[in-house]
Amino acid sequence: MYLKELCKYVFFIMSPGHLHDKIDSCYVFRMSTSRPAFGVNLFRRMQPSGDLEKAWCCFDYVYHVREWLTMACHVYDVSSKATMQAGVLRVIVGLHHPLQHFRGKAITALRKAGIIVDVLGEDTVGDRAQEALEACQYVNIPLLYTATHQLPFSVLKYAMTLDGKIATSTGHSSWVSSKLSRQRVLETRGRSNAVIVGGNTVRRDDPRLTARQENCHSPVRIVMSRGLDLPEEANLWDVSITPTIVMTQRGARNDLQKKLASKGVEIVEFDFLTPRDVMNYCYDCGFLSVLWECGGTLSAPAISAGVIHKVMAFVAPKIIGGVRAPSPVGELGFLEMTQALKLSNVSYEQVGPDLLISGYLYPIPGMQVDAPMWEEAPYVTGSNDEKSVIYFHKTWGFFGAFSTFSPHPVSMENDGKRISWHSVEHYYQAQKFNGVKDRMAEKFAKDIQAADCPEKAAWLGKNFARQHPDLLQPDWQQRRTGIMYEALAKKFSLYPDLRNLLLSTNSRLLVNSSPFDVYWGCGRNGMGLNQLGKLLMKLRAEFEAVEIVKLHKSSIPKYSG
Numbered sequence: 001m002y003l004k005e006l007c008k009y010v011f012f013i014m015s016p017g018h019l020h021d022k023i024d025s026c027y028v029f030r031m032s033t034s035r036p037a038f039g040v041n042l043f044r045r046m047q048p049s050g051d052l053e054k055a056w057c058c059f060d061y062v063y064h065v066r067e068w069l070t071m072a073c074h075v076y077d078v079s080s081k082a083t084m085q086a087g088v089l090r091v092i093v094g095l096h097h098p099l100q101h102f103r104g105k106a107i108t109a110l111r112k113a114g115i116i117v118d119v120l121g122e123d124t125v126g127d128r129a130q131e132a133l134e135a136c137q138y139v140n141i142p143l144l145y146t147a148t149h150q151l152p153f154s155v156l157k158y159a160m161t162l163d164g165k166i167a168t169s170t171g172h173s174s175w176v177s178s179k180l181s182r183q184r185v186l187e188t189r190g191r192s193n194a195v196i197v198g199g200n201t202v203r204r205d206d207p208r209l210t211a212r213q214e215n216c217h218s219p220v221r222i223v224m225s226r227g228l229d230l231p232e233e234a235n236l237w238d239v240s241i242t243p244t245i246v247m248t249q250r251g252a253r254n255d256l257q258k259k260l261a262s263k264g265v266e267i268v269e270f271d272f273l274t275p276r277d278v279m280n281y282c283y284d285c286g287f288l289s290v291l292w293e294c295g296g297t298l299s300a301p302a303i304s305a306g307v308i309h310k311v312m313a314f315v316a317p318k319i320i321g322g323v324r325a326p327s328p329v330g331e332l333g334f335l336e337m338t339q340a341l342k343l344s345n346v347s348y349e350q351v352g353p354d355l356l357i358s359g360y361l362y363p364i365p366g367m368q369v370d371a372p373m374w375e376e377a378p379y380v381t382g383s384n385d386e387k388s389v390i391y392f393h394k395t396w397g398f399f400g401a402f403s404t405f406s407p408h409p410v411s412m413e414n415d416g417k418r419i420s421w422h423s424v425e426h427y428y429q430a431q432k433f434n435g436v437k438d439r440m441a442e443k444f445a446k447d448i449q450a451a452d453c454p455e456k457a458a459w460l461g462k463n464f465a466r467q468h469p470d471l472l473q474p475d476w477q478q479r480r481t482g483i484m485y486e487a488l489a490k491k492f493s494l495y496p497d498l499r500n501l502l503l504s505t506n507s508r509l510l511v512n513s514s515p516f517d518v519y520w521g522c523g524r525n526g527m528g529l530n531q532l533g534k535l536l537m538k539l540r541a542e543f544e545a546v547e548i549v550k551l552h553k554s555s556i557p558k559y560s561g
């Protein structure tokens, strides 16, 4: 079988342009196992030991495609030499990146290194190639939709009886679908960045909305409630497993807001709460996929607002009746059957005793995504009306290279020695303990340097600092901005594409939209200090000055307070 054959190869499906001869790619592994970690371990085993630490992966997209587990993981900084040494002789490129300017030179680099590279649909055609290509598109659906719609890919999931009810007329709904179906929902949660419910579902069900999978991430839980008439005690207010955000309207029940905030629940206020605003917010947070698990009252305005892309309906062979029993979609205002929304790419699957019907409300974007061009980009990245603002946060976003997590190694001088760092984040975190004459501090810095991904480096740096504030380098709080600036200046000077990207933002405001960071980012409520954005704008001004006076490109700006 062709797919089985292909599982021997690594699918190299994207080639962002800003990495020069590096390969920053999405790889798709195919294997007949249900253990996601297997894919990453497999890849790591393929890496020669010397390059092991260079391959780091993020576990954001894990999808089941037919009987295969298809896993797409981001693998950074794997040079063509490493790929060759790893014994990969042939690379099949499944998809180019949907955004044109992210397409780079990786294919050329691989071919130059003697690796056979076939691009599906270009070098490899025919039915079997088409099947593989569709599988690659499928696995990248959140990325393709996000690039096309500038909103996270949203799935509306519900479980209904054969007579179309999601609960009894009293609101009791546990359970409509079978255990097996609910297990499938838990897996879907584990692949989503956020799960959304409405106020009624919280009041009626007291849900947990966690993924409850071993070693699996749980999505951020979002409650949409205009009136904020929510219970003071609820499972969702326990944020020890994963965060909960309550989205509401300005001024709604300040007393409850304070109580929830004291439990660690985030409160986000909008002037008027709408599904589109919430999705814009999720987009700014860098979310790629969102699961709506609400009832019909909220699903209807979400569908009307055009923010739902896919529907997953579990139909249970049960009849409950009841004229007032709720149905999955409320009022849409349609009068004629001709107005019915028709799903495309519909699939039917039996899950235990239930039937799962899935389909798309908007066509699945193909490879030739009508994505924004370079010059237009700043006008589409922000979700609010301020066209002059550019938001950045996650590395896979349009301006993801502005993130300190972006996979751009930098070499920095320290005590006359040049040391190479996998990313700016690695360098920055390790500097917290730099120069401290203590064996534990030295070990911390080394561990951070060796971290196999920027996320790990950040986690280590923050944890060490929390546990041993006494080991931080003196005046760290005062010095950290300067240290960050030097690393950014180095990074943007080392990579001309990045420098050009920064210059192309002209005089626009750069905002790190990290909802979790009120120092380097703008935080959830936009009131954060946005220091990273400010430093990038300062650096941009320095580059502009260099351009104007036509100085040599070797003149790397120094931080001056």
Ligand SMILES: NC(=O)C1=CN([C@@H]2O[C@H](COP(=O)(O)OP(=O)(O)OC[C@H]3O[C@@H](n4cnc5c(N)ncnc54)[C@H](OP(=O)(O)O)[C@@H]3O)[C@@H](O)[C@H]2O)C=CC1
Residues within 6 Å of the ligand: 157, 158, 159, 160, 165, 166, 167, 170, 171, 172, 173, 176, 197, 198, 199, 200, 201, 202, 204, 205, 224, 225, 226, 227, 228, 229, 273, 274, 275, 293, 294, 295, 296, 297, 298, 299, 301, 326
């Ligand atoms: N079988 C299944 O798959 C599911 C069943 N259920 C069942 O469905 C019932 C709840 O469904 P339903 O009553 O429709 O509740 P929803 O989950 O759809 O929540 C509706 C609430 O969402 C809030 N909301 C925020 N913004 C908006 C907006 N723009 N438009 C509309 N509502 C908004 C309001 O909360 P507020 O009033 O606080 O302002 C509103 O009352 C329960 O019985 C539950 O058990 C729920 C989910 C799935």
Ligand SMILES: Nc1c(N[C@@H]2O[C@H](COP(=O)(O)O)[C@@H](O)[C@H]2O)[nH]c(=O)[nH]c1=O
Residues within 6 Å of the ligand: 158, 159, 173, 174, 175, 176, 177, 178, 181, 182, 185, 197, 201, 205, 206, 207, 208, 209, 210, 293, 294, 314
């Ligand atoms: N009743 C019903 C569902 N209900 C959804 O699941 C939520 C409960 O999640 P948790 O508390 O994490 O188990 C509930 O609030 C509602 O959103 N889902 C289904 O797949 N099948 C069902 O029959």
